[in-house]
Amino acid sequence: MKQLDGVLCIDKPLGLSSNAALQRVKRFIGAAKAGHTGTLDPMATGLLPICLGDATKFSRFFLDADKTYLTEVRLGQTTSTGDREGEILEEKPVPPQLDVAHLEEVISQFIGRIEQIPPMYSALKHKGQPLYKLARQGKAVDRPSRSIEIRSLDLVSHASPLLTLKVTCSKGTYIRTLAEDIGRKLGYGAHLASLRRTASGPFTLEDAHQLPDRYEMQLDSADERIERAPELLAAEARSLVAAIRPVDLALGHLPRLDIDAAAARSLIVGREVIIRDPGLGLGLKASKPQDLADASLPEKPLYRVYGLGCFLGLVHPSEEAVGSAAHARLRLEICKLVNTSAIVASLQ
Template sequence: MSRRRPSRWNGLLPVYKKTGPTSHDIVDIARRSLKERRIGHTGTLDPMAEGLLLLCVGRTTRLQQYLLKWDKAYRGRVRLGWETDTYDAEGERVGNTVQPETLSHDQIYELVEKFSGSFDQMPPVYSAKKVGGKKLYELARKGQDVEITPKKVQVHSLRLHQEDTENLVVEVETESGFYVRSLAHDIGQELGWGAHLRRLERTRIGPFRVEEAISQDELEKAPNPESIIEGPHWIPLGKIPLPFPSVDINPTAGARFIHGQEVVVLRSEAEIFEDKGPVAVRKGDELLGIGEVISIIARGRTITIRPSLVLAEQSS
């Protein structure tokens, strides 16, 4: 059996997606421009949305399960007065149109209070969430009734500003899995006017901000892969800031880790560890992989790490 050809490029590429294309369209553009098949992303953007899409390239695709957990920030515009079946501007109008009014400070405060912190959110019927192995929007387009269960979501920050009687600007910072479309719909339900999401921009994923992204046009028109890899937007695998602690180990321990063996690290080198859990294992500027802290011995001042994902390639 032939072995998979090693990826030439391994890292993250922040891209600014324009409205219109799907997230998979952007992945296809990157595959052509970078001449690399192993490319994924850390969270879908709907076609009507724009903003930050974080691409995982090469071996970095194996980190997706961890990077998907990064929190995200959005800025959107909600149209008050009527709702749609998709909860956004691309859907069919549902129900009657109501003339909205200027919101009072108390009304805005109550909305912020209601939709902040932890609460149950109902996903849109037209969404990529799967039920019984099928995406909800596929079932909805076939006219099939599906029982949707609410999901617990977490909103860290919510700011609302009414531009005029018909438009409400929403800025929200949330954990992964949150639907801004559902927020727009629920705001309309709470006010009794109906509402839908008119525009959406993702402005941040974890530590990465939209200002750091390469434009979609620049990505598509890149003359060669090197012009992207050597540019200011590329983050090499070893430089990726991960959402959990890291430890730097010596070459001997690094060789053991790469071969799937547990390693013991002096606690003085890992004082940030208080609980068991995932840890990024590095050797200098190289990210060897992800390990799991399985024991912490205070008296012996050591921690034991078991490999759970090895990213470094073994030398032949």
């Protein structure tokens, strides 16, 4: 097993769970530690960012990121699971020609902050039991609604009884529930026919790589699989390792902060650092992305901190420092793995 650090984006294929995809990547490239950043159901495909090694410390920032999906909604049928894999519970006729103006008017009602009731077929728990296990037993329990935000929702195409939608949403959004709610509002009922994730935080499908497989199908037999040549597998593994992106590139939505070498050494070994520079407000040489307005920053924003020529981790000024022009107290909230032994030696 190798210590590989960074983020690797995979295009998850149909029929494979997110965890199975993660384990396949981990074995294929020999990574010692890995974790994915947001589950895709087996029936869903698309972008699955995988955090490797030290990047797993930062995975919650990717879990919290907005996601974008391309989805097909099948009008006129409701199912037990809210998607095409469930039993059909009810069918209603759908006209061969859909009123586009009415479709767009209904769809627009779901844009913004809305309340959504999670589906029974989900990993959320009720008294310690996953809801999907209760659903398989034919049980239903009350689920409190949750506030989510649909950033954008566009009608891409329609061919009755199918709608193709592009959705950008906050974390915790269930696209199956959104499809059902739209179908209910239209008066036909609906279920999710397909789902493909196209973006997650700063990543898009353009960043994604095909999931490797040790085997390939024989062209003359749909049932026979043969092991691929070791040299081809090794070349694909090297290609995937080369595609691993530094974790700080994935945190580009956070403002950047640069500190001097002495402060960097102290932060890395766990010391609190006081930076004094009355001319810089908080004493920080900070730069914010141009599209991140001051008004959108939290009261105690996290910063990507850099020193000694590398990314060190995440910090935020202590509460007492906010608004002070005299000093700022910093301590690493999340630390990136660096060669601390050499730094400790330099402090002695």
